[in-house]
Amino acid sequence: MKVLKFGGTSVGSVDSIKTVISILEKNLAEGERIAVVFSAMGGVTNRLIEIGKMAAAGNPEYMEFLKVVEERHFAVVRGLIPVKNQSSTFAAIRGIFNELEDILRGVSWIKELSERTLDLIMSFGERLSTLVITEILKSKGIAAEFCDARQIIHTNATYGMGDVNFEITNRQILEYFAKTSALQCVTGFIASTAEGVTTTLGRGGSDYTASIIAAALDANSIEIWTDVDGMMTADPRKVANAFTIPSISYSEAMELSHFGAKVIYPPSLQPAFAKNITLKVLNTFNVDFEGTYVQKAANGKDYAITGISSIDEIALVNIQGSGMIGVAGISGRLFTALSNNAISVILISQASSEHSICFSIDPKNAQRASEVLEKEFATEISLGYIDSIAIEKSLSIIAIVGEGMKKSTGVSGKLFSVLGKNGINVVATAQGSSELNISVVIAKSDLSKALNAIHGVFFQSETRSLNLFIVGMGLIGGTLLNQIKNQTKYLREEKLLNLNIAGLTNTKKMLLDPDGIQPDNWRDRVMDEGVKTSLPAFVQRMIELNLPNSVFVDCTSDKDIVQYYHMLLDASISVVTPNKVANSGTYSEYVSLQRTALQRGVKFLYETNVGAGLPIINTIQGLMASGDKFLKIEAILSGTLSYIFNNFGPGIRFADVVREAKAKGFTEPDPREDLSGADVGRKILILAREVGVPLEADEITIKAILPGNCLNAPTVDAFFQELEISDNFFASMQAEAEAKQEKLRFIATLENGKASIALKTVDAQHPFYTLSGSDNIISFTTERYKDRPLVIKGPGAGAEVTASGVFADIMSISSYLG
Ligand SMILES: NC(=O)C1=CN([C@@H]2O[C@H](COP(=O)(O)OP(=O)(O)OC[C@H]3O[C@@H](n4cnc5c(N)ncnc54)[C@H](O)[C@@H]3O)[C@@H](O)[C@H]2O)C=CC1
Ligand SMILES: N[C@@H](CC=O)C(=O)O
Numbered sequence: 001m002k003v004l005k006f007g008g009t010s011v012g013s014v015d016s017i018k019t020v021i022s023i024l025e026k027n028l029a030e031g032e033r034i035a036v037v038f039s040a041m042g043g044v045t046n047r048l049i050e051i052g053k054m055a056a057a058g059n060p061e062y063m064e065f066l067k068v069v070e071e072r073h074f075a076v077v078r079g080l081i082p083v084k085n086q087s088s089t090f091a092a093i094r095g096i097f098n099e100l101e102d103i104l105r106g107v108s109w110i111k112e113l114s115e116r117t118l119d120l121i122m123s124f125g126e127r128l129s130t131l132v133i134t135e136i137l138k139s140k141g142i143a144a145e146f147c148d149a150r151q152i153i154h155t156n157a158t159y160g161m162g163d164v165n166f167e168i169t170n171r172q173i174l175e176y177f178a179k180t181s182a183l184q185c186v187t188g189f190i191a192s193t194a195e196g197v198t199t200t201l202g203r204g205g206s207d208y209t210a211s212i213i214a215a216a217l218d219a220n221s222i223e224i225w226t227d228v229d230g231m232m233t234a235d236p237r238k239v240a241n242a243f244t245i246p247s248i249s250y251s252e253a254m255e256l257s258h259f260g261a262k263v264i265y266p267p268s269l270q271p272a273f274a275k276n277i278t279l280k281v282l283n284t285f286n287v288d289f290e291g292t293y294v295q296k297a298a299n300g301k302d303y304a305i306t307g308i309s310s311i312d313e314i315a316l317v318n319i320q321g322s323g324m325i326g327v328a329g330i331s332g333r334l335f336t337a338l339s340n341n342a343i344s345v346i347l348i349s350q351a352s353s354e355h356s357i358c359f360s361i362d363p364k365n366a367q368r369a370s371e372v373l374e375k376e377f378a379t380e381i382s383l384g385y386i387d388s389i390a391i392e393k394s395l396s397i398i399a400i401v402g403e404g405m406k407k408s409t410g411v412s413g414k415l416f417s418v419l420g421k422n423g424i425n426v427v428a429t430a431q432g433s434s435e436l437n438i439s440v441v442i443a444k445s446d447l448s449k450a451l452n453a454i455h456g457v458f459f460q461s462e463t464r465s466l467n468l469f470i471v472g473m474g475l476i477g478g479t480l481l482n483q484i485k486n487q488t489k490y491l492r493e494e495k496l497l498n499l500n501i502a503g504l505t506n507t508k509k510m511l512l513d514p515d516g517i518q519p520d521n522w523r524d525r526v527m528d529e530g531v532k533t534s535l536p537a538f539v540q541r542m543i544e545l546n547l548p549n550s551v552f553v554d555c556t557s558d559k560d561i562v563q564y565y566h567m568l569l570d571a572s573i574s575v576v577t578p579n580k581v582a583n584s585g586t587y588s589e590y591v592s593l594q595r596t597a598l599q600r601g602v603k604f605l606y607e608t609n610v611g612a613g614l615p616i617i618n619t620i621q622g623l624m625a626s627g628d629k630f631l632k633i634e635a636i637l638s639g640t641l642s643y644i645f646n647n648f649g650p651g652i653r654f655a656d657v658v659r660e661a662k663a664k665g666f667t668e669p670d671p672r673e674d675l676s677g678a679d680v681g682r683k684i685l686i687l688a689r690e691v692g693v694p695l696e697a698d699e700i701t702i703k704a705i706l707p708g709n710c711l712n713a714p715t716v717d718a719f720f721q722e723l724e725i726s727d728n729f730f731a732s733m734q735a736e737a738e739a740k741q742e743k744l745r746f747i748a749t750l751e752n753g754k755a756s757i758a759l760k761t762v763d764a765q766h767p768f769y770t771l772s773g774s775d776n777i778i779s780f781t782t783e784r785y786k787d788r789p790l791v792i793k794g795p796g797a798g799a800e801v802t803a804s805g806v807f808a809d810i811m812s813i814s815s816y817l818g
């Protein structure tokens, strides 16, 4: 025996009922005996309640609403029953509506709508839908019979949520089904008292009907046909990556539903669970999808948890005081007082210090809870044993649920770590000793971010997202976007990572889109849909969006942007940048950025500040962490100058080589930054700080190579003109070096706590002699690399190598976030 139940949307339209009929036909063809339970057509129950209230309020318009309900049923008959058989069904429907109209007329006369009458009015929904579908089945030659559940399911007289008398009900069901072999079409949700007064079964009512019948008849299985693909790992409206849970245990389903998962309401399935009847949740609108199996023990699991659920809005009550320590009976009195006032408690947490107890409740009960407790503990409060009762609102609960937690360690570690890395504060937490559920209370404003971050970390075979907010779409930003575009497929398939470009801006336009700006048409989208750039607004909006795993990527050389780094890191947003301005500002600013990132558990990464993509900063940080001491750094840190001195020579104009360097993407947006030594100055300053020397910019000695006329030119174009004028100056420098068979090298040195930069000539014996292109070379002499220094060499400027260094920093954040 199998019991099928179809929910409101499944019987809500001609098309969906057609599918229902074909599902039933398929089951009948398979030969197993079935019974079927129907809900009212979608929306009808609520409409009937409304109509009842209108009638009670003396509003005659209820009749028009009633006509609409009637017409919906007529339309199904017209759509699905052959014309020659329609009239008897129309007459039966009309008969039922006559009865309902009489009742409503009574309600409008006496202007009163009792719970009892409301149950009677609501019962018409299931009676009508079931009648209509029974007639459709009969018209197709199927031996179907209408079964009014009021004949078989008996409850007490608690209207709105009758308490089932299982002894009588089970007996009646057995007797009823023994008498007939026809397909029974049973009205869901409704029942009656022993005296025949109509009652209803409360929340999940039609599931309950199916469960009661299946349990009484010892059915093998129940199929709950609804309008979603089964139970999901999280609410798909909040977590886009949520997916259907193939198999879930009764207890897990129960826990998830307690925390708001609404697909099924497990308490109503208790009778079936008690008899170990397997339940399947299936989708009428996606018939071939396998849905979710709910059974005593879930089948093998791929993940440590089964699902995530949440309650959007709760209030947290905290009662604390020194007088609670070691005093027995406080919690007994507390929870008795709440229970006597019908205030249901969702989560409880007490620290072992016994100094405080906190629990969460529905916010609509908050005021009452406070009054009840102040009364209960009036004496203790007046004596100062208990402080007054504190209530915090605008909070949410998230519960991670799964039997798998019992066997695997580190589940709570993972949960709290992902919340921490996303800067989400945990206000309270509780874990049942059944190890089935860990619940955390967080700010409501963090709910969506937390759900997505937790889902990403626990269901890792699903693609995770990193949300990138990129400022600067110039040479480096543009190249980075291009690299992201080319790697999208690889990262999705091989790394299960989605780099979602959630924000993009240049000096003109900005665009934020949490759903992502596709890297193949980013420039057009920003220019077409973007609004005028305002960096404060960009940062503000980004913080407001509060997306999980957010990363701010500064691809500008802007000096003012740095002021936002603190704000961002403080909001637990990691920062990646090739922009050297922040790290080469004041030493205290440098330290304070490092500290904020550390405190917030987020990353501030800037490998490309020195030597572009060459692994310089990471190497230093590794050596420092492992306790090495730096004795000396000697380096060529300018790709631009390297390129110039490697390509400048007799017959070549200096200005042309600089132009070439710019065109090849080696120079700073303003090449004077390179030629003046300022760029190298910043780099050696950053290296000094990284190796623990607290230098300020003005402590670095830079021997300028640019004549003043070039340096002071008002624009970059004017600067190039001045360079042409000064051509001889550079040519003679070069000639002098050539004459000695030496090469010009702009070398930065850090030794004994002092940094200097100067243009030197080096002979063929010097390790820096053989450089080509835009090569940088960095030689570290440390206690461990004393006799032969550690040398890193390679192209230290250029769009591709810089963008890929920025990309690598982004990837390292993705691994850190897990
Ligand atoms: N070229 C190279 O080899 C390397 C460059 N870098 C650094 O990369 C950074 C970027 O350099 P490029 O891409 O060459 O510069 P660029 O001038 O080509 O691009 C800068 C971009 O930032 C935008 N921008 C500037 N200020 C902005 C603001 N306040 N708000 C919004 N957008 C703003 C501009 O509109 C432009 O799209 C610089 O800090 C540079 O020092 C670092 C290592 C190597
Ligand atoms: N302009 C710089 C680029 C890297 O920071 C250089 O030339 O090295």
Ligand code: NA
Residues within 6 Å of the ligand: 607, 608, 609, 610, 611, 612, 613, 614, 615, 616, 617, 805
């Ligand atoms: Na680097």
